Amino acid sequence: MxxxxxxxxxxxxxxxxxxxxxxxxxxxxxxxxxxxxxxxxxxxxxxxxxxxxxxxxxxxxxxxxxxxxxxxxxxxxxxxxxxxxxxxxxxxxxxxxxxxxxxxxxxxxxxxxxxxxxxxxxxxxxxxxxxxxxxxxxxxxxxxxxxxxxxxxxxxxxxxxxxxxxxxxxxxxxxxxxxxxxxxxxxxxxxxxxxxxxxxxxxxxxxxxxxxxxxxxxxxxxxxxxxxxxxxxxxxxxxxxxxxxxxxxxxxxxxxxxxxxxxxxxxxxxxxxxxxxxxxxxxxxxxxxxxxxxxxxxxxxxxxxxxxxxxxxxxxxxxxxxxxxxxxxxxxxxxxxxxxxxxxxxxxxxxxxxxxxLTTADRLHGYAIEALLCRFSLRRDELQQFGAAGRSLFERARAITAQDDDGMTTADAECFAITDRGRPFVRAIAAKFDTYLGEGPARHSLAV
The missing domain is CATH 3.80.30.20 (tm_1862 like domain)
Structure with a gap:
């Protein structure tokens, strides 16, 4: 790499x-x-x-x-x-x-x-x-x-x-x-x-x-x-x-x-x-x-x-x-x-x-981030509990794959997943679902 x-x-x-x-x-x-x-x-x-x-x-x-x-x-x-x-x-x-x-x-x-x-x-x-x-x-x-x-x-x-x-x-x-x-x-x-x-x-x-x-x-x-x-x-x-x-x-x-x-x-x-x-x-x-x-x-x-x-x-x-x-x-x-x-x-x-x-939106985004960190995937059906907001987030995940020229993710109509190539960088990919990232003076450690 x-x-x-x-x-x-x-x-x-x-x-x-x-x-x-x-x-x-x-x-x-x-x-x-x-x-x-x-x-x-x-x-x-x-x-x-x-x-x-x-x-x-x-x-x-x-x-x-x-x-x-x-x-x-x-x-x-x-x-x-x-x-x-x-x-x-x-x-x-x-x-x-x-x-x-x-x-x-x-x-x-x-x-x-x-x-x-x-x-x-x-x-x-x-x-x-x-x-x-x-x-x-x-x-x-x-x-x-x-x-x-x-x-x-x-x-x-x-x-x-x-x-x-x-x-x-x-x-x-x-x-x-x-x-x-x-x-x-x-x-x-x-x-x-x-x-x-x-x-x-x-x-x-x-x-x-x-x-x-x-x-x-x-x-x-x-x-x-x-x-x-x-x-x-x-x-x-x-x-x-x-x-x-x-x-x-x-x-x-x-x-x-x-x-x-x-x-x-x-x-x-x-x-x-x-x-x-x-x-x-x-x-x-x-x-x-x-x-x-x-x-x-x-x-x-x-x-x-x-x-x-x-x-x-x-x-x-x-x-x-x-x-x-x-x-x-x-x-x-x-x-x-x-x-x-x-x-x-x-x-x-x-x-x-x-x-x-926590708000409902926080729980949705937290769920998505935890799913990626724990299973390296996010399924459409598991987001149904969040209603329209869950469906919207899944479409956002599919858009991430559509713009991914590095082969870090894959997606179809049912599942967004992180590839073997992307797994070492799962924190960076999960961060795309963090609506608070960049707000405030917080500084973080390297993602690898």
Whole structure:
């Protein structure tokens, strides 16, 4: 594929973990709005909980998450007290309705929690929510945080899925991103969680990092495959130093150019497929026995703020500073600044800072974007639920193919689809259905 074509389709666009995307959230959605939405939840609704722990004991320079560095535990202790207060506020408004089918601990580094605090968090959740007996519990793991007591604590918490960050095993790349982590450390973590009954292990890998080459990508993927992960997420490094100041520690000159990033992603995908993992969407891979691959095969794959998921919950409740919730009525996001979040949580008035109430048009365009990202196709009959607006959008999709001289899409009277040639650029193609793109000052990462 020619470099000029790659560069044209690599123009910055959102990752579409929501629609509209977070830069379009606004202060018109308040804690009062959120309280009303929670009050409309019925008893039978499935709930997924995301709990954000915004602390790390080191700051990785590539990171784009809302987190902060601390070497003391006291800030985490006071943060957890605020988190419990928010949990109480949310549960009071749910009034016992809903059933929690999934819990995800993210960050930051949730594995910084002491075993006692992890047990206390689980007990608080169990006291405030109805939790299904077969609840899926996933935790993002930093191998550098863990002693044996924390493995036992995660097992006691009910861990069923572990997500282990690798990024890259090359020492030069690790030094450049301030993420020193050996293969042996990583293997020990995976062995330990599996010994405690975890049925699914995900490994995160990045391409587009400073000093990465095709050779280093091949070596890293080989080591990852030797760990026999059930899932692998392959993300392109998002260099956004205007948003994340610590990324200024990464020299621009050390980053691969767009054609090199594309070549790295293609090689990594080829190696992962060759290692027995199926492609799921545009950046996930899974073994055929994993629930993510099963969901994709059955057309139940979804996309939310955690990326691709088989989580079928009706709503996602985000807990903690900066956490985002997704409800049928729209999106809510908590206050990002940790100190301000804690004050709001202790005040008992709610911690929402902004959000977005969905219109029928938003739901239509969001449906189309998610369908393309999850299935690479959009059918006329599935848009019938949106009436005339759905039919109009499908004709717009057909017009995209009519003007497509690059062979990225195909269309007939019943189905608009992205070709194999176009799949690496699915974000750029999906962006054609984003009516908000270009509005406001939002800047995005590269589409490859």
């Amino acid at each position: 020619h470099d000029d074509l790659i560069e044209r389709y690599a123009a910055p666009v959102p990752r579409y973990t929501s629609y509209p995307t977070a830069p379009h959230f606004h202060a018109g959605v308040t804690s009062q709005t959120y309280a009303r939405w929670l009050g409309e939840v019925t008893q039978s609704v499935a709930i997924s909980l995301y709990i954000h722990v915004p602390y790390c004991d080191r700051l990785c320079w590539f990171c784009g998450c809302h987190t902060k560095h601390t070497l003391r535990y006291e800030p985490i202790t006071s943060y957890l007290d605020a988190l419990y207060a928010e949990i109480d506020w949310v549960s009071e408004r749910l009034a016992g309705n809903g059933m929690v089918s999934a819990i995800h601990l993210g960050g930051g580094s949730p594995t910084m929690l002491t075993p006692d605090d992890m047990a206390r968090l689980k007990a608080h959740l169990a006291a405030r929510f109805q939790i299904a007996s077969d609840v899926e519990i996933s935790i993002e793991i930093d191998p550098n945080d863990l002693g044996e007591d924390r493995f036992d604590a995660m097992a006691s918490f009910g861990l069923t899925r572990a997500s282990v960050g690798v990024q890259d095993f090359d020492p030069r790349v690790q030094r450049a991103i301030n993420r020193i982590q050996s293969f042996e450390q990583t293997k020990h973590v995976i062995d330990q969680v599996r010994a405690r009954g975890v049925h699914s292990v995900n490994v995160d890998v990045l391409y587009g990092l400073p000093y990465q080459t095709l050779e280093s990508i091949e070596a890293t993927i080989g080591q990852v495959l030797s760990l026999t992960p059930d899932r692998t997420a392959l993300f392109g490094y998002a260099h956004v130093p205007w948003l994340k100041k610590h990324q200024q520690m990464i020299p621009d000159a050390a980053l691969p150019n767009i054609p090199a990033r594309f070549a790295q992603s293609m090689l990594a995908a080829q190696l992962l497929n060759g290692g027995g993992l199926q492609s799921i969407g545009f950046d996930h891979f899974a073994r055929s026995t994993d629930s993510l691959a099963i969901a994709a095969a059955k057309g139940r794959l979804r996309r939310n703020f955690q990326g691709y998921t088989d989580d079928g919950a009706d709503l996602l409740i985000g807990l903690g500073a900066s956490a985002i919730g997704q409800l049928p009525q729209g999106y809510v996001q908590n206050i990002t600044v940790t100190g301000d979040y804690q004050k709001a949580a202790f005040s008992g008035t709610g911690t929402t800072s902004r959000g977005f109430a």
